[in-house]
Amino acid sequence: MNGMTVKKILKMFYITALIFVLTTIFILSNQDGIKSNSITSSISGKFSSLIKQTFNSKYIKLTRKDGRITAFYSTYGLLWWKIGDSIDLNLARKIYMGLAVTSHNTEALCGAVFSDVKVTSRRNSIRFLNYESKDIGKVKLKGSTSFLQGEFIVKGSGKDIWRGEDEFQFAYIPVEDDCTITTRVVSMDNTHEWAKAGIIMRDSLQPKSSYAGVLMTPGGHTSFQWRNQNELGQKLEYSQSLLLNYLLRKILHFTEYFILTLLVYGTITIVFKNSCKKVFLTGAFCILYAVSDEIHQIFIPNRNSSVYDVLIDSLGVLIGTFMVYLYRKRKNSKFKNKKSEQDTV
Structure with a gap:
């Protein structure tokens, strides 16, 4: 040639x-925009299912600044994505912030493992190792919180963290003014599809207290939810x-x-x-x-x-x-x- x-x-x-x-x-x-989007959505949906089978853990973050609460999630803890918009919530100056687990099954304890727990306030970083823990509400099974090799193991029962009186295990520290809490939810037991594990800010340790939280379910769904004087709100994460x-x-x-x-x-x-x-x-x-x-x-x-x-x-x-x-x-x-x-x- x-x-x-x-x-x-x-x-x-x-x-x-x-x-x-x-x-x-x-x-x-x-191509019509809807048809074009459906093709790539189908491909990304299958890829997303593969990812969820491989990576079950997720990083979550909750911040309070000038009375506004903002929630985030991240797959690897590097890029953070907002869950909905920030909300204005009338929480007290001094709040209780920490890790929460409810089984959504009064006959079982849901165990969840948290790592990389970090708490910062406007002034400085706070050691979460100085936490206290207790069951919120009239739980049937007593919960517990322990720390082992850099991870927090929180076990809680209870009906739910949502409407009415909350029932869950809470590992917390008191914090004042602006603050942020981040953690990685490594794993959680599947005691019910609406069992929840995550981070919460509360006005008090009473079951009907106003609160805001980022909570995960065993299926990997993440939501930003809150309650303020019996007013409920919830925003789901953007789908992966x-x-x-x-x-x-x-x-x-x-x-x-x-x-x-x-x-x-x-x-x-x-x-x-x-x-x-x-x-x-x-x-x-x-x-x-x-x-x-x-x-x-x-x-x-x-x-x-x-x-x-x-x-x-x-x-x-x-x-x-x-x-x-x-x-x-x-x-x-x-x-x-x-x-x-x-x-x-």
Whole structure:
């Protein structure tokens, strides 16, 4: 196979691949927003199920600042996601904050393991090891809290932490003013689908006390719930599959424009051999196409344009152009070295 044949094959490959990618991007952009979202939701949902089978623990956080309570959760304790919006709750200046477990089954104790418990106030960090523990409400089975090798083992029975009089085991410390508590719920027993383990801030140790808490169930569901003078409230976490769906769609944006950049550069190089400023032309074309793609989506049902998507597309283009720039620079360097060796000979 001679050099001319190889060039013809490459030329056909780049042109065909480029047309295919441009057509694919156009078709995806032309899809109804609901249909498009359902496809990626299905993929991310299956991936989310796989993750939940592998990682059962979760980090949770509860903060009070100027009377406003905010709840967060995190898979690894690095990136924190809010659960709903912050709420205004009239808790006393001095509150009781700590770990809570209820079995939602008066005939059983639910055991939960907590690690990485950290409490901070406006002024300093507080040692949670100075905790006290007791059963809140008229529990049938006595609960307990112990500390072993860096983990808190909390065992509690009780009907629930929700409406009426709460019943649960509470390991707590008193804290004043603004404060934050974070922990990792390592595991919990499945005594009932609505058994709960998590962190709570309470006005008092009375069963009907106002409170706010981030609580998990054995199935891995997490909620931000509160009670203020018999008024109940609850906000569920954003579904992990929804988060994965969002990330998947943004990764697809990045990837398709990264591949497009490589193909455009290859096509310009093969088809227009003497074209100058190949890298610049490649980047300019791909970014302009990304902009036109977002404008196109304005006219598609259930779709809208996004500046953030253009930025993500452009990031794929910039990294792609940087790679072809390095490739071109390395190729020119090899050519110069080879020519220098020939001149020397």
